[in-house]
Amino acid sequence: MSIDSRSKTTIFVIFGGTGDLNSRKLAPALYNLFLDNWLPENFSIIGTGRTKYTEDDYRNTLLKDINEFSRSGEADPAKWQEFANHLHYQVSDLNKIETYQEFGQRIKTHQEDWQTTATVIFYLAVSPNFFEVIAQNIAACKLAEDADNTRIVIEKPFGKDLDSATALNKLLGGLFEEKQIYRIDHYLGKETVQNILAFRFANSLFEPTWNRNYIEYVQISVTERLGVEDRGDYYEGSGALRDMVQNHILQLLCLIAMEPPVTFVGEEVRNRKVDVLRAMRPFSSEDVRKNAARGQYGEGWIEGKQVPAYRNETKVDPQSNTETFAAIKFFVDNWRWQNVPFYVRTGKRMHEAASVITIQFKDVPHLIFPGEATDNWQQNRLIISIQPEMSIRLQVQAKRPGLDMVLNTVDMVFDYKSAYTSYTPEAYETLLLDTIVGDQTLFMRGDQVEAAWSLIMPILSAWESKKSVNFPNYSSDSWGPEIAEALIARDGFHWVTLPQNNKKK
The missing domain is CATH 3.40.50.720 (NAD(P)-binding Rossmann-like Domain)
Incomplete structure (x- = not known):
């Protein structure tokens, strides 16, 4: 270069x-x-x-x-x-x-x-x-x-709640111009995350179907196998909601849900992301109860090694009320996304480490094939894998080879390793270079940070004011607590994971 x-x-x-x-x-x-x-x-x-x-x-x-x-x-x-x-x-x-x-x-x-x-x-x-x-x-x-x-x-963390984030914004705004302030979220520097914008707005194939008429739901899962390690004192004041949902996950949601910007310049892109946050449905007390689930990991086995429960980790309160898992159902109340659920989840000590966005399209309006042809029927899905695999796969139905008419799911895959032989830069390389040249497209603006905090504050307040009586409620090396499964199962769906044979070793 x-x-x-x-x-x-x-x-x-x-x-x-x-x-x-x-x-x-x-x-x-x-x-x-x-x-x-x-x-x-x-x-x-x-x-x-x-x-x-x-x-x-x-x-x-x-x-x-x-x-x-x-x-x-x-x-x-x-x-x-x-x-x-x-x-x-x-x-x-x-x-x-x-x-x-x-x-x-x-x-x-x-x-x-x-x-x-x-x-x-x-x-x-x-x-x-x-x-x-x-x-x-x-x-x-x-x-x-x-x-x-x-x-x-x-x-990050940019504030620990809405009040502290607002105060920090006010302080910085009084000392510097907004164009000087770079609030960094390393997730936005990841190659696959940046490719969401290219995938959506550089291809005429997808944008016409990128709305409530064709999409049934969106899922965002960011899961980790690690526990808190030696960061127990930090995590006690954070938890999954602050550490992952308020920044990383809501940033991903904005990229999926935003309207097309007029031009690909920093302020225009950031304006559209703020529009999404402002359109998101606020949470009432009843909404928190129905549409948000929390968890805390117990002991278990990871890769043949016994690991402790969160409450037994170093520098963690033995009676801690801090969540290490969060699952939430969001809605974006605008013409494009009205009543399309956005399910998000994140957790530590999960069964696998992965960051995956799944977009499920609505079923075909009329099924013309005989029942025996559709035993393995699955709705079309677009799966964007951010890590550890970097890929975008479109899952569609196709006829299986043979004399019978039998349909099964096949993947149309764009895989970075297969498509490109050149290196993939680390997220911080991208963001540091953007800082040098003065490009704020991938950095958060002050009003965006405050809008994200405003959205999750009712959940944060409810969880902090009411101690969970069943922590820990999921074992290490699992997919999280049962209440998270119930949250999405009530709508007739389930959390999507990539089949093992589709994952890179």
Whole structure:
């Protein structure tokens, strides 16, 4: 690849430069962008942290991380040395104004050396507790005065409820322009997620049927085999609803349900996504009872290893009321989707790890084939698999070879690995490059974040105010609690999973 002409001299300041996110995601992503010539000739990465590293110590630490986590494998010594020359480290106390003054001096020195104005990106890969103080100190030191060339990247969680998200938006909005604020959701950087827009709006075949006249329901499942691991203290204040539904899953729902944008530019796409959230049917107390189900995993066996119940995990309250599973039925009240249910579910310690969107089309209006021909009849489905397999498959009915008229389901599959021999970039590579060039299409806007919180607040409030008496209510390595099956079975449907013979090994 050759570097995009929009990419320009860039300075990254990574708060949390010694943390897990930088080690596993940010540093490998930046290194891969460098390898593929997406970074400009002049760039600087300034990692920050409390650890008293020398620059050589810091570079050696990141080299180990890149060797372990980069999709390109172990670093080539010559390429690494070239990249490492752009790496710097600053011991920092985020509460002290002197830290930010030093950043300002470093930025000024780089720009004088390069004799050009650089794009400066402040990446907050830290606990949300530090968002406010970092933003205020950046503004106090006038490090973001150039709105066209300065960005601030905010990791999730963006607030813990509607009030805190609104307060954070208000704070950031008072210090920066909206075009400077990049609220990142790494799910939107995944290749298959981006392909939803291309699939819908670049093909005339599907858009005419993409509505309530032809679609019976939509399912979105994001399931994990892992438990909370060593993140029990974080998860206790989060839960499945905050951690997955409010951001990742509602983002996927918006991409499926949005109206066609006039043009493929950031604000136009984001406007259409906000329209979806504003059209979604609000929850009453009765709706929460009928259309939302929660769960918490118990002990079980995963891949031959016994795993503990959530309440026995490290840093978890033995009487915890935190949900590790959530299933919800949403409706989008507009002309396109009126009365089409959107079923979503997410959970930890599930039977398999997968992110799958299933769109089931309505049945044919009249079945002309004899009964014996349709024993295996199934309605048409479009299945978009985000992970671990990256594919889009259309399930249709076809005649089985032979003298008898017997129908069965066959798959028409677009599979990334089969269709393309080139690499697939990691989500953070896509999002970091978009940040450099100033493209906010895949980032959340302030009103979108607040609309998503507004939607789930009645569920969140109901679950927090009433302790579940039957937790844990599903075993590890299962598909979740029975009440989640009942939620969808009441409508005559079931949760869809891909057959094992259709999954990549």
